[in-house]
Amino acid sequence: MGAEKGPAGSGGGEKPTESKDTHTCCGCRFPLLIALLQLLLGIATAVVAFLMATISPSLLTRETPHWAGITLCVVAILGFILYFITYQPDERNSMQFIIKLLYFLLCSVGLVISILVIAFQGHHYSLINGFTCKEMSEDCMCTLEPEDPIARTFTYAEVSDCSAVTQTLMLYYLLQMVLNLAQAIVCLFGAFIMWKHRYQVFFVGLQMGSPTSQHWQKV
Template sequence: MGPKKGPGAPRPSGDEAPTCCGCRFPLLLALLQLALGIAVTVVGFLMASISPSLLVRDTPYWAGIIVCLVAYLGLFMLCVSYQVDERTCLQFAMKVLYFLLSALGLMVCVLAAAFATHHLVQLTQLSCEPMLDACQCKLPSSEALSRSFVYRDVSDCTSITSTLKFFFLAQMVLNLLCGLVCLLACFVMWKHRYQVFYVGVKMCPQTASEGQQQKV
């Protein structure tokens, strides 16, 4: 009698579940980095257009630009021919560079979120008064020379403070999400390099000679 065929019978090696070609690299992380980087950049330039007196640290479009560059590198990695265990110098170099840039993006996003949080807390304590085409705000202090903020090219103090509160809150949330995605990208690259980390299932059955499942 031949081998028993049925639901419980072992599957031949040629029918093992494979991996999709697009799952060689976590595409979703790169797309998330690109979307969040663009959002941070757009919000940063919108903040810079409100008042020219805002500092560069308060308009963190630079954080979004860095994350966008990291995302473009991640997407470009899809164009590199996949080799198991990084057998090509280009593939290895791009993975190392993507890991380092993702770590840089994480630090930059955390820094931008910290600046936005600090300025948001200060806005809740400021007392503002209009002066010509600007708005002068001061922190409550018993000292005569307390720190003051001047927002130029502004007609209404109430509108500028409320708008900035919204933008700073948006920057804080977006940069925290962006930093979280960069951290996850670093974890995926580390997991792929030093531990077994499989992604997806194969679109075509493997032969017995190609039975080893590909990694990310």
């Protein structure tokens, strides 16, 4: 009489179920939504900055922060690249690890840049809010204290109508502050999620031995 065979998989032959990537549907992977937001905000910031530059060539680079929008677009492109890289746990794919590291670093840089832009735009907004301006030929001359003969004046070249400075430019400054605040929040969220995805388990090791007696070896 032949011995009866036990149920399939008995005797320790069952293999543990491998962890699967939970991001299975299009649009569910982490970088996609944040990358889309970053791309839209970056484009909006750059477009508004270029519109600001058309008001007067006298505006400084820090007053037209197209560089902040371009930086965020680069971060968004990295997010799209990371989306299309096949996910492997524990960064077994070197390209995945490099892109994730660059994405985290650039998100941090984008956060700092957005905060700087908010500071610059807020400063110039407060200045223009106290300006007294008048047209002189094709320029607009503005000062904070019109009664002071030696007060500092701000000249905006090729501006025939000072309302472009006291109204339109102020609106652009306010819009830039709102856009860059949104950028800072998105970059902070992106960097936090990327960090948490990699370091949410504080002890990293390999399990060795039987399930009843577990030994860990640091890696």
